[in-house]
Amino acid sequence: MTSQLFEPGVQETLDLVGIFVFALSGGLLAVRKNLDIFGIAVLAEVTALGGGVFRDLIIGAVPPAAFQNMGYFLDPLAATLVVFFLHPEVQRINRTVQLLDAAGLGLFCVAGTAKAHDYGLGVVASVALGMATAVGGGVARDLLANELPSLLRWDRALYAVPALVGSAIVAGLITVHHLTAVTGTFAALSAFVLRMLALRYDWRAPRAWHRGSASPEGEGDGG
Amino acid sequence: MTSQLFEPGVQETLDLVGIFVFALSGGLLAVRKNLDIFGIAVLAEVTALGGGVFRDLIIGAVPPAAFQNMGYFLDPLAATLVVFFLHPEVQRINRTVQLLDAAGLGLFCVAGTAKAHDYGLGVVASVALGMATAVGGGVARDLLANELPSLLRWDRALYAVPALVGSAIVAGLITVHHLTAVTGTFAALSAFVLRMLALRYDWRAPRAWHRGSASPEGEGDGG
Amino acid sequence: MTSQLFEPGVQETLDLVGIFVFALSGGLLAVRKNLDIFGIAVLAEVTALGGGVFRDLIIGAVPPAAFQNMGYFLDPLAATLVVFFLHPEVQRINRTVQLLDAAGLGLFCVAGTAKAHDYGLGVVASVALGMATAVGGGVARDLLANELPSLLRWDRALYAVPALVGSAIVAGLITVHHLTAVTGTFAALSAFVLRMLALRYDWRAPRAWHRGSASPEGEGDGG
Numbered sequence: 068m069t070s071q072l073f074e075p076g077v078q079e080t081l082d083l084v085g086i087f088v089f090a091l092s093g094g095l096l097a098v099r100k101n102l103d104i105f106g107i108a109v110l111a112e113v114t115a116l117g118g119g120v121f122r123d124l125i126i127g128a129v130p131p132a133a134f135q136n137m138g139y140f141l142d143p144l145a146a147t148l149v150v151f152f153l154h155p156e157v158q159r160i161n162r163t164v165q166l167l168d169a170a171g172l173g174l175f176c177v178a179g180t181a182k183a184h185d186y187g188l189g190v191v192a193s194v195a196l197g198m199a200t201a202v203g204g205g206v207a208r209d210l211l212a213n214e215l216p217s218l219l220r221w222d223r224a225l226y227a228v229p230a231l232v233g234s235a236i237v238a239g240l241i242t243v244h245h246l247t248a249v250t251g252t253f254a255a256l257s258a259f260v261l262r263m264l265a266l267r268y269d270w271r272a273p274r275a276w277h278r279g280s281a282s283p284e285g286e287g288d289g290g
Numbered sequence: 291m292t293s294q295l296f297e298p299g300v301q302e303t304l305d306l307v308g309i310f311v312f313a314l315s316g317g318l319l320a321v322r323k324n325l326d327i328f329g330i331a332v333l334a335e336v337t338a339l340g341g342g343v344f345r346d347l348i349i350g351a352v353p354p355a356a357f358q359n360m361g362y363f364l365d366p367l368a369a370t371l372v373v374f375f376l377h378p379e380v381q382r383i384n385r386t387v388q389l390l391d392a393a394g395l396g397l398f399c400v401a402g403t404a405k406a407h408d409y410g411l412g413v414v415a416s417v418a419l420g421m422a423t424a425v426g427g428g429v430a431r432d433l434l435a436n437e438l439p440s441l442l443r444w445d446r447a448l449y450a451v452p453a454l455v456g457s458a459i460v461a462g463l464i465t466v467h468h469l470t471a472v473t474g475t476f477a478a479l480s481a482f483v484l485r486m487l488a489l490r491y492d493w494r495a496p497r498a499w500h501r502g503s504a505s506p507e508g509e510g511d512g513g
Numbered sequence: 514m515t516s517q518l519f520e521p522g523v524q525e526t527l528d529l530v531g532i533f534v535f536a537l538s539g540g541l542l543a544v545r546k547n548l549d550i551f552g553i554a555v556l557a558e559v560t561a562l563g564g565g566v567f568r569d570l571i572i573g574a575v576p577p578a579a580f581q582n583m584g585y586f587l588d589p590l591a592a593t594l595v596v597f598f599l600h601p602e603v604q605r606i607n608r609t610v611q612l613l614d615a616a617g618l619g620l621f622c623v624a625g626t627a628k629a630h631d632y633g634l635g636v637v638a639s640v641a642l643g644m645a646t647a648v649g650g651g652v653a654r655d656l657l658a659n660e661l662p663s664l665l666r667w668d669r670a671l672y673a674v675p676a677l678v679g680s681a682i683v684a685g686l687i688t689v690h691h692l693t694a695v696t697g698t699f700a701a702l703s704a705f706v707l708r709m710l711a712l713r714y715d716w717r718a719p720r721a722w723h724r725g726s727a728s729p730e731g732e733g734d735g736g
Contacts, residue, residue: 103495106442127575129350195476219552272549326718329665352573
């Protein structure tokens with residue numbers, strides 16, 4: 068099992084930290100959207116666990132890990148309480164939340180890619196699914212909140228590219244049979260550092276060429 | 291099979307009633323959104339069957355029941371015709387529709403929790419999935435209609451909490467090995483009564499504390 | 514395997530053409546929504562593969578074909594590059610794109626219905642799933658782009674009905690044991706021609722009767 072890179076206890080602690088931070092981001096969006104405590108809990112759960120549940124459904128690992136490990140499920144509820152009572156304080160440490168979110172991004176793309184490969188997926192599919200594990204929860208969060216997914220917006224700093232890089236490094240390591248706790252940590256750190264740099268310098272991806280000739284948004288035919 | 295609480299014929303009749311009423315709620319939203327008859331049918335199907343399909347995918351019960359029982363699939367099409375030809379009449383009996391919807395909520399959270407537990411999920415996960423069975427179709431309906439899910443809005447009477455209570459009672463009954471047709475009916479009735487009271491007295495869930503310090507909706511960063 | 518209607522090479526070529534054109538439609542919407550190149554790639558992948566992934570999850574064919582055949586996954590990325598560099602040219606040949614999209618609709622509803630039946634689904638469920646294979650990607654595309662699904666809007670030419678007709682013909686052919694490459698092509702062509710006629714003459718589905726009594730859109734209660 069290449070997806071078990073670390074000691075079980077270490078792995079679970081890392082997972083719980085990543086889940087908690089992703090849940091915070093879901094809960095904070097719920098507060099901004101004026102939702103009640105139940106809405107906060109739903110967005111926290113979906114943001115934290117959505118990517119992993121999608122991955123597990125695709126690879127056939129049912130019931131998904133999120134429904135088998137009670138800790139994974141209760142963790143976002145703890146984040147819900149933190150957001151409910153302390154959201155101004157959480158927003159005040161926004162930079163810390165972004166830093167932890169970047170760490171979660173790194174951890175989840177590595178674990179997702181490794182697990183997908185464990186279940187027999189090819190290299191390209193494993194990279195795609197690793198990336199989806201890391202970013203899927205945020206997309207589900209934005210869909211439920213009825214917003215254009217932050218992931219897709221050009222006016223946001225790169226988010227998917229760091230996850231893609233981390234996943235690709237893991238896939239490369241698997242191909243040359245050198246995925247270990249040390250090299251896996253390196254892959255996660257690469258995604259983490261890239262995300263922090265993208266935030267610091269506001270790196271963005273390019274939009275289509277010759278946009279002037281496109282019809283303005285809202286006028287187009289949706290299908 | 292604890293999920294087979296009632297005689298098969300009784301169970302199927304209850305299921306069909308619940309599916310029909312959920313489908314009505316989907317069809318009525320489609321009419322309000324000015325969709326054509328095909329859009330009415332899609333929202334009717336999704337609202338009625340979405341929660342159960344989600345549950346069955348998570349527990350690995352594929353193909354989902356909705357794709358194996360032709361009655362479950364045709365039932366929402368009957369509701370589509372009713373809405374298409376008689377929607378003013380259906381809206382006029384809105385209180386009756388709400389009452390039947392509350393009954394469906396009670397039935398689905400009980401059946402969903404019991405089925406999840408049958409498939410080996412733990413108590414907490416079974417409660418979560420029972421609740422998702424009851425409310426998931428409505429969330430899918432609102433997503434397709436491009437609206438903020440009614441479930442998440444603070445200005446709506448409690449909907450998820452009654453389902454949660456019904457699911458939790460079932461989980462408690464399973465734990466003490468006392469889930470029967472009688473006690474299962476009690477759990478469904480508890481959810482039903484709680485939902486009707488929430489409607490009657492407009493009970494709502496609280497929003498986050500200290501909201502004044504949150505940025506107003508729409509200004510926030512989505513990710 | 515009735516879903517293998519054609520020689521493997523022919524089948525795969527047809528699949529790749531259909532996937533490419535669906536991906537173009539996703540990419541073009543992304544450009545209209547002002548998304549970056551990554552958003553174009555995501556909408557291209559989701560539009561092209563979403564319907565098939567949904568079908569495969571429902572019938573239990575995991576991992577879905579899109580995650581097992583690298584060509585299916587890379588194909589939308591090629592469409593992404595075409596849209597990124599040449600989208601004004603792609604929009605200029607909009608009629609050609611619509612024609613190819615109609616061809617994709619025909620191919621996918623036939624293949625989807627046949628595959629669903631191969632996996633043991635009944636006739637009605639196979640028709641429903643064949644239609645979902647053909648239109649599901651477009652719905653996922655519109656959801657991610659935060660738009661009311663084009664499929665559901667009454668002011669768009671018929672899209673689901675041609676897929677329904679194609680799927681129903683396939684189901685009929687399966688029932689009388691006469692589904693072959695020739696009759697399957699006939700079913701796909703029927704859907705294709707119907708879609709082209711709907712576009713040419715702007716055929717639409719009816720909305721609910723007595724709409725005057727409905728509250729205007731936006732005023733209604735969402736749940």
